[in-house]
Amino acid sequence: MRYHTDFLVIGSGIAGLSFALKVAQKGKVLIVTKTRADETATRYAQGGIAAVMYTPDTYEKHIRDTMIAGDELNDPEIVRITITESTARVKELLEWGVDFDRTESGRFDLGKEGGHSEYRVLHHKDQTGLEIEKTLLKRVLEHPNITIWENHFAVDLLTQHHLGIEVNKRTPDITCFGAYILDIETNEIKTVLAKVTLLATGGAGNVYSSTTNPPIATGDGIAMVHRAKGVIENMEFIQFHPTALFNPPERPSFLITEALRGFGAELRNQKGEAFMKKYDPRGSLAPRDIVARAIDNEMKIHGDEFVYLDCRHLPKNELINHFPNIYAKCLTIGIDITHTMIPVAPAAHYVCGGIKTDQWGRSSIKNLYASGECAHTGLHGANRLASNSLLESLVFSHRAALDSAKNIDSIEYKNEIPDWNAEGMMLTEEMILITQTIRELQSIMSSYVSIVRSNIRLERALRRLEIIFRETEDIYNRSILNVKICELRNLVAVAYLITKSAMARKESRGLHYTLDYPPIKRASEHHHPLTGEL
Numbered sequence: 001m002r003y004h005t006d007f008l009v010i011g012s013g014i015a016g017l018s019f020a021l022k023v024a025q026k027g028k029v030l031i032v033t034k035t036r037a038d039e040t041a042t043r044y045a046q047g048g049i050a051a052v053m054y055t056p057d058t059y060e061k062h063i064r065d066t067m068i069a070g071d072e073l074n075d076p077e078i079v080r081i082t083i084t085e086s087t088a089r090v091k092e093l094l095e096w097g098v099d100f101d102r103t104e105s106g107r108f109d110l111g112k113e114g115g116h117s118e119y120r121v122l123h124h125k126d127q128t129g130l131e132i133e134k135t136l137l138k139r140v141l142e143h144p145n146i147t148i149w150e151n152h153f154a155v156d157l158l159t160q161h162h163l164g165i166e167v168n169k170r171t172p173d174i175t176c177f178g179a180y181i182l183d184i185e186t187n188e189i190k191t192v193l194a195k196v197t198l199l200a201t202g203g204a205g206n207v208y209s210s211t212t213n214p215p216i217a218t219g220d221g222i223a224m225v226h227r228a229k230g231v232i233e234n235m236e237f238i239q240f241h242p243t244a245l246f247n248p249p250e251r252p253s254f255l256i257t258e259a260l261r262g263f264g265a266e267l268r269n270q271k272g273e274a275f276m277k278k279y280d281p282r283g284s285l286a287p288r289d290i291v292a293r294a295i296d297n298e299m300k301i302h303g304d305e306f307v308y309l310d311c312r313h314l315p316k317n318e319l320i321n322h323f324p325n326i327y328a329k330c331l332t333i334g335i336d337i338t339h340t341m342i343p344v345a346p347a348a349h350y351v352c353g354g355i356k357t358d359q360w361g362r363s364s365i366k367n368l369y370a371s372g373e374c375a376h377t378g379l380h381g382a383n384r385l386a387s388n389s390l391l392e393s394l395v396f397s398h399r400a401a402l403d404s405a406k407n408i409d410s411i412e413y414k415n416e417i418p419d420w421n422a423e424g425m426m427l428t429e430e431m432i433l434i435t436q437t438i439r440e441l442q443s444i445m446s447s448y449v450s451i452v453r454s455n456i457r458l459e460r461a462l463r464r465l466e467i468i469f470r471e472t473e474d475i476y477n478r479s480i481l482n483v484k485i486c487e488l489r490n491l492v493a494v495a496y497l498i499t500k501s502a503m504a505r506k507e508s509r510g511l512h513y514t515l516d517y518p519p520i521k522r523a524s525e526h527h528h529p530l531t532g533e534l
């Protein structure tokens, strides 16, 4: 089947949905999403969305917090754009119908998370993402110009490579003409020709054994751009959330929001000691890279698999009222958080790098935009400030919408692109090889390319990944496509990109911490413990 659409949007999280709503007035929009439309990382976001709403907060303070958390590797112009546009984007969410918690006076009940010097996180209880996803999806489903295909998996981007023209990393005008999309129910591979394509495919937490990300987060968009010879950046900066509920073998790991630490919860080791002040004067509310490393160290020193998050001293009713989802979840495993400490451990959470984009969400490939977690805008630098990612998605989907809507009338469909050729392919009977390889890959990444790295560990990971790469390509080249083999192939590509970027970075910085290059002191380590002032 061949299908034409003005805008092809791959992904139905905050980045894809908000873009679709904006460009729908300019043309036909097709959203494809690999499972149910609402099964996204967006849906699971807890803490909220950071934005400057009232004094004493200012854009300057939020900019400075973002730069400090990012270990000053952020792109200052992108940081300024994102933060100064935060208020407008949040107002738009409100107009779409998103409901954020307010205090009795009617002002927003702003939360605080690690690395923020002010209360600025808008939230809806501890289920902010669900509120956003639900509201945007409702709007999208009502829109006459938007079609959604659920259970459709984007396999590869269409470029001149599919017309037999050689494309490599130095080709200056690689152009995207749409994508091959696998209909998971019928196994048909559809050729979707689009004038503009947006990748909004989210993160890649499933590269690791333990992650807060839903199963859809397999780095597909990043891998597709890598195969299409587009530019990917900063993949070494993988954020581990310090406090995922320790409840093996549950996967994904349930998140215990950082907002709980903002509310006063304290980290303790298994001896009951509040250890964070040993590592950073900001204690439990230091930026995430520091807290995750401190927990990792405590666990290694004591030979423990988890530490505790202590809420026992917090006012019971307020605690339950602010964090009903966490309270209910912990109860299901026998933990009443008002009386018992919560076992937590770090888990892979967020990819700070990704598809390189500019101020307008444009990738290095013509007519291809990227937004949300799959993109690397330059906002996060070496470590993302908590709750800046929902904001980033909104800002750059908005900008990508403005830019692409301006250009759409001058773009033509590339009808010469051939349909997918499945000649000579066979059904994969060896699914066990695929599931086993995914586990092997996750174990390599968790052992050698995790919170603490070294040259020896990275080299060892790369050697093992090379074997897995060859074996996977061999199966892929012989198989009739299925989602599992495609996801494995994408995970291998992302694991390779993370490892190679980590090997290339000859310093410890932000989330990339290596024993071979001791960290140098930066502004972020000279902070006043309470005010965050330098």
Ligand code: FAD
Pocket (backbone or CB within 6 Å): 010, 011, 012, 013, 014, 015, 016, 032, 033, 034, 035, 037, 039, 040, 041, 042, 043, 044, 045, 046, 047, 048, 049, 050, 128, 129, 152, 153, 154, 155, 200, 201, 202, 203, 212, 213, 214, 216, 220, 221, 255, 349, 350, 371, 372, 373, 374, 386, 387, 388, 389, 390, 391, 393
């Ligand atoms: P997602 O919301 O993940 O959507 C990705 C979409 O792409 C899905 O629809 C998926 O099906 C689709 N897709 C992927 N690959 C393919 C393919 N090959 N073919 C077709 N479709 C595909 N950030 C904050 O700012 N504040 C928070 O409080 C917060 N809390 C979080 C809590 C948790 C548990 C997690 C996991 C993340 C949290 N984050 C938070 C991060 C934030 O939620 C994500 O970065 C953000 O939601 C990403 O949005 P997105 O639109 O880029 O991707």
Ligand code: SIN
Pocket (backbone or CB within 6 Å): 045, 046, 047, 048, 256, 257, 258, 259, 385, 386, 387, 388, 389
């Ligand atoms: C959290 O609620 O702790 C997650 C926030 C984020 O990832 O930005």
